[in-house]
Amino acid sequence: MNKVTMSGNDGLWARIRAALGRPDAHVPAYGQAAIAQNPNKKPRHAQRIDDELRRGWTYCAERNVSLCVMTLEFDLYAAYFAAYGRESVEQALGALEGTVTPLLPRDSYRCLRHGRAGFVLVMPDMPALMARELASRIAAAIRQLGLVNRESHAGQVTMSTGIAVTNPQGKFERVVLEQANDAVKKAQRRGIARLEVVDLRGRDEKRRKAA
Structure with a gap:
C-alpha cells in the first residue's frame, strides 16, 4: 500500500488526488497558477x-x-x-x-x-x-x-x-x-x-x- 506523505507540497496534492478519487489527476507544479491557456477567450x-x-x-x-x-x-x-x-x-x-x-x-x-x-x-x-x-x-x-x-x-x-x-x-x-x-x-x-x-x-x- 502506498504511503501518503502528510507534509509538504507533494503530500498536499496526494491528499487532494485521493479525495477526488483520481490518483493520476494532473495538478500544477508548486508556484504555477492553474490558468486557462487563453484567458481572453470567452467560455x-x-x-x-x-x-x-x-x-x-x-x-x-x-x-x-x-x-x-x-x-x-x-x-x-x-x-x-x-x-x-x-x-x-x-x-x-x-x-x-x-x-x-x-x-x-x-x-x-x-x-x-x-x-x-x-x-x-x-x-x-x-x-x-x-x-x-x-x-x-x-x-x-x-x-x-x-x-x-x-x-x-x-x-x-x-x-x-x-x-x-x-x-x-x-x-x-x-x-x-x-x-x-x-x-x-x-x-x-x-x-x-x-x-x-x-x-x-x-x-x-x-x-x-x-x-
Whole structure:
C-alpha cells in the first residue's frame, strides 16, 4: 500500500488526488497558477450567444425589423443545487432544453445555455407579442414536464423569463441581452415562473434623435 506523505507540497496534492478519487489527476507544479491557456477567450456558451447575437443584429438592421432576446432562468437554483446536486441540475437543464427547443417557431432559432442555469433565445424578426406568446407556451410546457423540486412551493422546477426587444441600427450593441438579463432577474424578484418584458424601441429612437 502506498504511503501518503502528510507534509509538504507533494503530500498536499496526494491528499487532494485521493479525495477526488483520481490518483493520476494532473495538478500544477508548486508556484504555477492553474490558468486557462487563453484567458481572453470567452467560455464556449458565451461565445455562441455572442455569435448568435451579432448575426441577429446584422440581419435585423439590414431588414429594419425587430430583434427579440429571451432569457430563461432556473427558479430557486441555489436551493435546488444544494438539495439535489450538480448531476441533477444538469439532467434537469437537459430536459428543459429538450422541452423548449421544439417550441421554437423557426429552425434558425437556438436554445443556448446561458450562465449557470439558464438559456437564451436570440430571435430576429420576432414581434414582441409573439415573443410573449412563446414565453407562455414554454411556461406551460415546463409545467407539464413536471420535474420535481421539493425546495419550491410549486413542488416542481419552474423558470422565469425576461424579454427585451429592440430595432437594431448601426454598430452592434449587447444592450438588448443585458436588458433581457435584467428583466429575468426582476421577474424572479417578484416570484417564480414570472415574465418581465422590456421594449427598447422607444428609448432607441429618442437616443438617435438626441444624437
